[in-house]
Amino acid sequence: MTKPIHILNGPNLNLLGTREPEVYGTMTLADIESACIDRARDLGVPLVFRQSNHEGQLIDWLHDANVNASAVVFNPGAFTHTSVALHDAVRAIEPPVIEVHLSQTAAREDFRHHSYVAPVARGSITGLGLQSYLLGIEAAAKCL
Numbered sequence: 478m479t480k481p482i483h484i485l486n487g488p489n490l491n492l493l494g495t496r497e498p499e500v501y502g503t504m505t506l507a508d509i510e511s512a513c514i515d516r517a518r519d520l521g522v523p524l525v526f527r528q529s530n531h532e533g534q535l536i537d538w539l540h541d542a543n544v545n546a547s548a549v550v551f552n553p554g555a556f557t558h559t560s561v562a563l564h565d566a567v568r569a570i571e572p573p574v575i576e577v578h579l580s581q582t583a584a585r586e587d588f589r590h591h592s593y594v595a596p597v598a599r600g601s602i603t604g605l606g607l608q609s610y611l612l613g614i615e616a617a618a619k620c621l
Protein backbone atom coordinates (compact mmCIF):
# COMPACT_ATOMS: atom_id res chain seq x y z
CA MET A 478 0.00 0.00 0.00
CA THR A 479 1.22 3.54 -0.82
CA LYS A 480 2.61 5.42 2.15
CA PRO A 481 0.94 8.80 2.77
CA ILE A 482 2.32 12.21 1.89
CA HIS A 483 3.00 14.08 5.12
CA ILE A 484 2.26 17.81 5.14
CA LEU A 485 4.14 19.52 7.98
CA ASN A 486 3.46 23.10 9.05
CA GLY A 487 5.63 25.21 11.34
CA PRO A 488 5.12 28.00 13.85
CA ASN A 489 2.20 30.43 13.83
CA LEU A 490 0.54 28.83 10.82
CA ASN A 491 -2.27 27.87 13.23
CA LEU A 492 -3.06 31.62 13.28
CA LEU A 493 -3.79 31.84 9.56
CA GLY A 494 -7.00 33.66 8.74
CA THR A 495 -6.88 35.81 11.87
CA ARG A 496 -4.34 38.52 10.86
CA GLU A 497 -2.29 39.80 7.90
CA PRO A 498 -4.76 38.66 5.20
CA GLU A 499 -2.91 40.88 2.69
CA VAL A 500 0.16 38.65 3.15
CA TYR A 501 -1.28 35.20 3.91
CA GLY A 502 -4.85 35.37 2.56
CA THR A 503 -8.06 34.72 4.45
CA MET A 504 -8.03 30.92 4.60
CA THR A 505 -7.51 29.21 7.94
CA LEU A 506 -5.13 26.27 8.29
CA ALA A 507 -8.23 24.04 8.55
CA ASP A 508 -9.38 25.39 5.15
CA ILE A 509 -5.95 24.59 3.69
CA GLU A 510 -6.03 21.11 5.22
CA SER A 511 -9.45 20.45 3.73
CA ALA A 512 -8.32 21.57 0.22
CA CYS A 513 -5.18 19.41 0.55
CA ILE A 514 -7.25 16.36 1.56
CA ASP A 515 -9.45 16.89 -1.53
CA ARG A 516 -6.44 17.18 -3.88
CA ALA A 517 -4.74 14.12 -2.39
CA ARG A 518 -7.98 12.13 -2.73
CA ASP A 519 -8.19 13.14 -6.42
CA LEU A 520 -4.62 11.88 -6.87
CA GLY A 521 -5.35 8.68 -4.94
CA VAL A 522 -2.70 9.35 -2.29
CA PRO A 523 -3.28 9.17 1.48
CA LEU A 524 -2.40 12.33 3.40
CA VAL A 525 -1.29 13.23 6.94
CA PHE A 526 -1.55 16.95 7.84
CA ARG A 527 0.24 18.33 10.92
CA GLN A 528 1.17 21.68 12.50
CA SER A 529 3.47 22.51 15.41
CA ASN A 530 4.93 25.65 16.94
CA HIS A 531 7.91 23.63 18.25
CA GLU A 532 11.12 23.00 16.31
CA GLY A 533 11.82 19.70 18.08
CA GLN A 534 8.35 18.39 17.25
CA LEU A 535 8.91 19.20 13.56
CA ILE A 536 12.24 17.34 13.71
CA ASP A 537 10.54 14.33 15.31
CA TRP A 538 7.87 14.40 12.58
CA LEU A 539 10.55 14.53 9.85
CA HIS A 540 12.14 11.44 11.46
CA ASP A 541 8.71 9.80 11.55
CA ALA A 542 8.22 10.70 7.88
CA ASN A 543 11.48 8.92 7.09
CA VAL A 544 9.76 5.66 8.04
CA ASN A 545 6.10 6.32 7.37
CA ALA A 546 5.81 8.84 4.49
CA SER A 547 6.39 8.58 0.75
CA ALA A 548 7.13 12.33 0.54
CA VAL A 549 6.88 15.47 2.66
CA VAL A 550 5.35 18.84 1.82
CA PHE A 551 6.92 21.21 4.35
CA ASN A 552 6.11 24.79 5.31
CA PRO A 553 8.66 25.41 8.08
CA GLY A 554 7.28 28.92 8.77
CA ALA A 555 9.84 31.29 10.31
CA PHE A 556 12.15 28.33 11.14
CA THR A 557 12.88 28.36 7.38
CA HIS A 558 15.14 31.33 7.97
CA THR A 559 16.78 30.26 11.24
CA SER A 560 17.04 26.51 11.65
CA VAL A 561 20.19 24.52 10.94
CA ALA A 562 18.51 21.69 12.89
CA LEU A 563 15.67 21.50 10.35
CA HIS A 564 18.21 21.66 7.51
CA ASP A 565 20.01 18.67 9.05
CA ALA A 566 16.76 16.75 9.60
CA VAL A 567 15.58 17.27 6.01
CA ARG A 568 19.03 16.28 4.77
CA ALA A 569 18.97 13.13 6.93
CA ILE A 570 15.75 11.62 5.62
CA GLU A 571 15.10 9.56 2.52
CA PRO A 572 11.69 10.75 1.22
CA PRO A 573 11.68 13.84 -1.02
CA VAL A 574 10.80 17.07 0.80
CA ILE A 575 9.00 19.82 -1.11
CA GLU A 576 9.33 23.21 0.64
CA VAL A 577 6.22 25.39 0.33
CA HIS A 578 5.38 28.95 1.38
CA LEU A 579 2.15 30.88 1.12
CA SER A 580 3.87 34.24 0.67
CA GLN A 581 6.59 35.25 -1.77
CA THR A 582 9.41 35.33 0.75
CA ALA A 583 11.90 36.75 -1.78
CA ALA A 584 9.73 39.87 -2.08
CA ARG A 585 9.52 40.44 1.68
CA GLU A 586 12.01 41.50 4.38
CA ASP A 587 15.68 40.63 3.80
CA PHE A 588 15.67 38.16 6.72
CA ARG A 589 13.11 36.04 4.83
CA HIS A 590 15.28 35.79 1.71
CA HIS A 591 17.44 32.95 2.98
CA SER A 592 16.08 29.45 3.49
CA TYR A 593 18.05 26.81 5.39
CA VAL A 594 15.64 24.21 4.01
CA ALA A 595 15.82 25.04 0.29
CA PRO A 596 19.31 23.59 -0.33
CA VAL A 597 18.22 20.18 1.00
CA ALA A 598 14.65 20.20 -0.39
CA ARG A 599 13.78 18.48 -3.66
CA GLY A 600 12.16 21.76 -4.73
CA SER A 601 10.52 24.92 -3.40
CA ILE A 602 7.16 26.49 -4.27
CA THR A 603 6.57 29.98 -2.88
CA GLY A 604 4.18 32.89 -3.13
CA LEU A 605 1.13 31.11 -4.51
CA GLY A 606 -1.00 30.88 -1.38
CA LEU A 607 -3.06 27.68 -1.22
CA GLN A 608 -1.73 26.75 -4.70
CA SER A 609 1.77 26.37 -3.20
CA TYR A 610 0.41 23.49 -1.10
CA LEU A 611 -1.67 21.94 -3.90
CA LEU A 612 1.23 22.08 -6.36
CA GLY A 613 3.46 20.70 -3.60
CA ILE A 614 1.15 17.69 -3.26
CA GLU A 615 1.17 17.16 -7.04
CA ALA A 616 4.97 17.40 -7.14
CA ALA A 617 5.24 15.00 -4.19
CA ALA A 618 2.86 12.53 -5.87
CA LYS A 619 5.00 12.62 -9.04
CA CYS A 620 8.10 11.80 -6.96
CA LEU A 621 6.50 8.56 -5.69
Ligand code: CA2
Pocket residue numbers: 488489490492493494495496497501552553554555556557577578579580581582589
Ligand atom coordinates in the same frame (compact mmCIF):
# COMPACT_ATOMS: atom_id res chain seq x y z
O1 CA2 B 1 4.73 32.39 3.56
C1 CA2 B 1 4.86 31.42 4.34
O2 CA2 B 1 4.24 30.36 4.19
C2 CA2 B 1 5.76 31.55 5.58
O3 CA2 B 1 6.35 30.28 5.83
C3 CA2 B 1 4.85 31.96 6.73
C4 CA2 B 1 5.59 32.26 8.03
C5 CA2 B 1 6.73 33.23 7.77
O4 CA2 B 1 7.50 33.41 8.96
C6 CA2 B 1 7.66 32.78 6.65
O5 CA2 B 1 8.65 33.77 6.43
C7 CA2 B 1 6.88 32.56 5.37
C8 CA2 B 1 4.63 32.83 9.08
C9 CA2 B 1 3.33 32.05 9.23
C10 CA2 B 1 2.37 32.58 10.23
O6 CA2 B 1 1.96 33.87 9.96
C11 CA2 B 1 0.91 34.46 10.60
C12 CA2 B 1 1.17 35.33 11.63
C13 CA2 B 1 0.15 36.01 12.25
C14 CA2 B 1 -1.15 35.81 11.83
C15 CA2 B 1 -1.42 34.95 10.79
C16 CA2 B 1 -0.39 34.26 10.18
